[in-house]
Amino acid sequence: MMRYEHGNRALVSRRSFIGATVYAGCAVALFGLGGCAPKTPAVGAAATYEPGTYTGEADGKFDTITV
Numbered sequence: 001m002m003r004y005e006h007g008n009r010a011l012v013s014r015r016s017f018i019g020a021t022v023y024a025g026c027a028v029a030l031f032g033l034g035g036c037a038p039k040t041p042a043v044g045a046a047a048t049y050e051p052g053t054y055t056g057e058a059d060g061k062f063d064t065i066t067v
Contacts, residue, residue: 056067
């Protein structure tokens with residue numbers, strides 16, 4: 001086992017560094033993906049569609065786009 005030393009003190013072993021890195025990566029993945037969970041609509045709320053003509057505008061790269 002390789003140990004990195006500074007004077008007489010061992011700072012960190014390679015094994016403990018890899019273990020801590022894996023643990024931190026899993027924690028970031030677990031808590032980071034928690035914000036990506038889909039939001040469910042309220043019970044009884046249904047999306048409705050009204051037939052008709054709809055238009056929308058958005059800023060494009062060079063001009064406004066109308067759909």
